[in-house]
Amino acid sequence: MNRVNAIRLAIFIATVVGAWTMLSLGGSELASLEPGQLATRDYVARVDADVVDEDATEQKRDEAEDAVNDILSRDESAEQAAFADIEAIMQATITGVMDSTAVVPSLTLPDLIPVETTVPDVSTTAGEVAVIDVAGQVFLDANSDGLVTEAADRGLGGVSVFVYDENGIEIGTAETQSDGTWQTDVSVVPAQVSVDGADPDFPLSLTLSTGNELQAVECDEICVSLPVGYKPAVRSVEAQIADLVAEEPNLERTTIELLVTYATGDVVRNALGEPSWLAAVNEGAVGKLVDIFGTRLTSGDLNLIRGAILDSPPLVLIGSTADPLARSAAADIVSHAVRANYLFDREATEAEVERARSGVEDVIVSYPAGKNIALQASELSLLQVNAIRATQAVSLAESGQSLGLFAVLAAMVVSIGVYLARFRRELWDRPRMAALLGLLIVLAAGAVRLTIQAQAGVDEVAAWYLLPTVIFGLMTTVLFDSRVAALMGIAIAVLVATGTRDPGLTVYAAMSTMVPVGFVSSLSSRGGYRKAVLASAAAAATIAAAVAWYFHAAPDQEPWLVIGSASALAAGVSVVSALLGLAVLQFFENAFDITTNLRLLELTDLNHEALALLQDKAFGTFNHSLMVGTLADAAARAVGANPLLARAAAYYHDLGKTLNPTFFIENQFGGGNPHDEIPPRQSVEMIRQHVTEGVKLARSYRIPTEVTEAIVSHHGDGIMRFFYEKARAEEGEEIDPNDFRHTGHKPRSAEMAIVMLADSLEAACRAVFQAEEPTPQAIEKVVGRVIDEKVNDGQLTESSLTLAQLTRTRRAFLEALIGHYHQRIQYPNFPGT
Numbered sequence: 001m002n003r004v005n006a007i008r009l010a011i012f013i014a015t016v017v018g019a020w021t022m023l024s025l026g027g028s029e030l031a032s033l034e035p036g037q038l039a040t041r042d043y044v045a046r047v048d049a050d051v052v053d054e055d056a057t058e059q060k061r062d063e064a065e066d067a068v069n070d071i072l073s074r075d076e077s078a079e080q081a082a083f084a085d086i087e088a089i090m091q092a093t094i095t096g097v098m099d100s101t102a103v104v105p106s107l108t109l110p111d112l113i114p115v116e117t118t119v120p121d122v123s124t125t126a127g128e129v130a131v132i133d134v135a136g137q138v139f140l141d142a143n144s145d146g147l148v149t150e151a152a153d154r155g156l157g158g159v160s161v162f163v164y165d166e167n168g169i170e171i172g173t174a175e176t177q178s179d180g181t182w183q184t185d186v187s188v189v190p191a192q193v194s195v196d197g198a199d200p201d202f203p204l205s206l207t208l209s210t211g212n213e214l215q216a217v218e219c220d221e222i223c224v225s226l227p228v229g230y231k232p233a234v235r236s237v238e239a240q241i242a243d244l245v246a247e248e249p250n251l252e253r254t255t256i257e258l259l260v261t262y263a264t265g266d267v268v269r270n271a272l273g274e275p276s277w278l279a280a281v282n283e284g285a286v287g288k289l290v291d292i293f294g295t296r297l298t299s300g301d302l303n304l305i306r307g308a309i310l311d312s313p314p315l316v317l318i319g320s321t322a323d324p325l326a327r328s329a330a331a332d333i334v335s336h337a338v339r340a341n342y343l344f345d346r347e348a349t350e351a352e353v354e355r356a357r358s359g360v361e362d363v364i365v366s367y368p369a370g371k372n373i374a375l376q377a378s379e380l381s382l383l384q385v386n387a388i389r390a391t392q393a394v395s396l397a398e399s400g401q402s403l404g405l406f407a408v409l410a411a412m413v414v415s416i417g418v419y420l421a422r423f424r425r426e427l428w429d430r431p432r433m434a435a436l437l438g439l440l441i442v443l444a445a446g447a448v449r450l451t452i453q454a455q456a457g458v459d460e461v462a463a464w465y466l467l468p469t470v471i472f473g474l475m476t477t478v479l480f481d482s483r484v485a486a487l488m489g490i491a492i493a494v495l496v497a498t499g500t501r502d503p504g505l506t507v508y509a510a511m512s513t514m515v516p517v518g519f520v521s522s523l524s525s526r527g528g529y530r531k532a533v534l535a536s537a538a539a540a541a542t543i544a545a546a547v548a549w550y551f552h553a554a555p556d557q558e559p560w561l562v563i564g565s566a567s568a569l570a571a572g573v574s575v576v577s578a579l580l581g582l583a584v585l586q587f588f589e590n591a592f593d594i595t596t597n598l599r600l601l602e603l604t605d606l607n608h609e610a611l612a613l614l615q616d617k618a619f620g621t622f623n624h625s626l627m628v629g630t631l632a633d634a635a636a637r638a639v640g641a642n643p644l645l646a647r648a649a650a651y652y653h654d655l656g657k658t659l660n661p662t663f664f665i666e667n668q669f670g671g672g673n674p675h676d677e678i679p680p681r682q683s684v685e686m687i688r689q690h691v692t693e694g695v696k697l698a699r700s701y702r703i704p705t706e707v708t709e710a711i712v713s714h715h716g717d718g719i720m721r722f723f724y725e726k727a728r729a730e731e732g733e734e735i736d737p738n739d740f741r742h743t744g745h746k747p748r749s750a751e752m753a754i755v756m757l758a759d760s761l762e763a764a765c766r767a768v769f770q771a772e773e774p775t776p777q778a779i780e781k782v783v784g785r786v787i788d789e790k791v792n793d794g795q796l797t798e799s800s801l802t803l804a805q806l807t808r809t810r811r812a813f814l815e816a817l818i819g820h821y822h823q824r825i826q827y828p829n830f831p832g833t
Helices: 003-024 028-032 054-066 076-095 237-247 253-271 277-292 299-311 324-337 346-358 382-390 400-423 431-458 461-466 469-479 482-500 503-514 526-552 559-591 597-603 609-617 619-639 643-652 680-700 705-713 721-731 750-768 776-792 803-820
Strands: 049-052 072-074 132-140 160-165 170-175 181-186 191-195 206-208 214-216 228-232 342-344 364-367 372-374
Touching: 003 400, 003 431, 003 482, 049 382, 054 346, 054 382, 076 237, 076 253, 076 277, 076 324, 132 160, 132 191, 160 181, 170 181, 228 253, 237 253, 253 277, 253 324, 277 299, 277 324, 299 324, 364 382, 372 382, 400 431, 400 482, 431 461, 431 469, 431 482, 461 503, 461 526, 461 559, 469 482, 469 503, 469 526, 469 559, 482 503, 503 526, 503 559, 526 559, 559 597, 597 643, 609 619, 609 643, 609 680, 619 643, 619 750, 619 803, 643 705, 643 750, 680 705, 680 721, 705 750, 750 776, 750 803, 776 803
Parallel strands: 132 228
Antiparallel strands: 049 364, 072 342, 132 181, 160 170, 160 191, 191 214, 206 228
C-alpha cells in the first residue's frame, strides 16, 4: 500500500470512528427512550444510583398544596365603606327634611313700627324714675296654626327679647324661661318688643308662624306683648320620601317612611333640646355593624349574616322603650351596608402553597447494580426511563446495536469514497480534501448528538429543528461544489436516521442540507453569501413547517403551535449557525489550503497587498498581469473552467519579478537592458529566480496553492529560446538545451494551461504590434502561432484541455485582443495626428 492509499484509509477509519463516537455519546437508544414506550429489551442497572420518582414527588406536592387553606386578610377599607354607607343614608335623610324656601329670621334688626299706645298713669315721688314691667311669651307652634294651644304647643326657652323706645333705642332685654315666658323693667313707654331670631343660638330649623316678631306692647298695669310663635321649617313628608327613595332605592319603603317621619319630628325635638329619634336609629345600626365586624366575615357568609340581621334586629331605644319599627328599619339599613371584611389574599396564599410544596422531600428510589429496572415489552414509566439513564442501563458501546451503527456509518463512508474515486477523481487524488469532507461528516454527527440532547432536555418535539443542517450545506457547497453538497445531504440524513430514528427529522435533514446549493453555487461576493444565508433560512423554515405538520403534529394537538415553533427554530438556528460558519469557512480555507470562490474574490481585489507590491515594484509587470487576467478570464468562461481562478492565477503568476524588476523587458521603460552586460547562463538564472521567489512571496502572503500553481507552470518546462541561441552563438553548438529550460512543470489543469497561453500571447502581441498594425488578421495570426507553438512543444499534454476547448480558447483570445486593440477614428487637427 502506497503512502496516499494509507492516508485515505486513515481518513476513512477516522471518519467512521469519529461519527460513531459522536452518535454513541449517551447512546441513540437512550435518546429515543420516552415514558409510555414499550421496552425493547430487559433493562438492568449497571451502577448504583438513587433516582427521584418525579411522578410520586409531584403527587405528594399536589397533596400538600391541596391541604393549604385560602389565606384571608382583613379589609379595613370594606368596613369603612360600610359605615360610610350608613352615614350617607342618615345624611340624605337629614338633608331632605329642611324647606329651603322657609323664611328664617334675619341677622339685621328690623326698623321699629310706630304704634299708638296707652301710657299708664304712674305716680312717682319727686326725684324717682317711673319703672314699668314689660312681659310676653315665645312658643313653638308645633301644629303651625299660629295659636298657643296647650295640647301641642310648647314654650321656647333661652330666646333673647329686646325692648326699644319710640326712637329705636334699646331700653330693656330679657331671655325666655323654659316655658317661653319673659319679663323685664323699662322706664320709658310707649315701647316696642323684638324677638332676636338672629341669635346664633336660635334654632334655624324654625320659621315665624304668628307674623309678630316685631310688635308694639299693650300697656295696662303692665305692658304685655302678644305671644310670638315659631313653626318647624320642613318640607312635606311625601316630597322627602320621594327623594330618599331615589337616593337609596335598595331600602325598604317602610324604612324610608320611618326615617323621614323621625327626621321631621327631630326638628321639633332638637328645638326643645330633646333626644333625636333618628340618631337613635343610627346608633343602633352602627352598633350592630360594629358587632358584626368583630367577627370574620367572608363573601360566602353575606347571605347568611343578612338573614341573621333581619331575624335579630339591633336594639333601638326611643326614650326608654324599644321601638320594633325602628329596630326593623335599623336592621334593613345594616343588611344593605354590610359587606365582607375578610378577602382572599392571593399572594399570601401562593406563598404558603410554595412553602408547602417546597417542604415536600423528593421521593427517592434506590437502584443497586444488578437490579431489574424494566422487562422487555413492558410500558416504561418516567421513573424507569430516568433510572435507565442514571444507572447506565443503556450503553451503546456494549449493546448489539453498537456494531450495527458502526456498520451503517462504514457503509456510508465507503459509498462516498467510491463515488469520489469513480466520478470526482480530482478530489480523490487530494487526501486533504477527503480529510475535510470526513471532518464535516464528524461535525455533522456532533450536531446531531447536540440536537438529541437539547430535545431530551426540553422534551418538545419542535426542538428537533434546532439541528443546524443548513450550515453544512452552505459550507460543503462553498468548499467543494454542489455535487459534494448533495452527498453531504445524504450523509446527514443517514446520521439523523441512526441517531434519532425519527423519519420526519431525517426528511428535514436531507432537504434542508441541499437547499443552500442553489443559492451559493454562483456566489460572487461575501455579501452574496449573507443573502444566500437568509434565503436558505427561509427555505429551511418552510421545509420545517411542512415536515412538522405531517410528522410531528399530534391529532389531539393544535398543529399551528408545532408548525410555528418548528419553523421559527429552523429559521433562527440556520441564520445564526450560517453566519458563524462564515468565520469557520475562512479557517477551513487556510487550514486545508482550499481555493473557494469567496477567497478568489479577495485575491482579485486590486487592493490586495501582494498586488499593491507588484504595482509598486514592477509597474510594467502589473499591467501585463492585468491583461493576462482579462484574456484568461475570457478563455476560462469559453471552455467552462473557473474564470475567477484563471484571473487570480494570472494576476499573481509574475509576482517574483518584484525582486529584480529591471531584468524583465516590460519594466525597463526605454532604459538599458542588464542582460546585455551578463552571460546568457546568468540571465537564465535571473529569469528562473522569478519563479522560485514568486512561490516564496505567494506563501508569505498566504496565497492558496491552486493560485500559486500558475507561478510554477506559466512557463512550463520550455526552453528560454533567446538565451539558448545566444549561448550557442557564444559557446558553440554542443551545449545542453536542458540548462536553458524554465524551472517549473507543465500546466496540470485547464485554468493553468489558459494562463500559460494568455501570458505568452500578451507578450507576443506587445512585441509584434510595436511595429505592425494590430489588425484582426494580424492578431489571429499571432494567436494561432502562440497556441500552436505550445501544443507542438508538448506544454499542454498534462492539462485537461481538449482540442475542442482549444478551439474555443483560440476564439475567446481573438475576440478579447481585437477588443483591446480596437481602431480609433483619426480626428482632423487633433494633437498627434
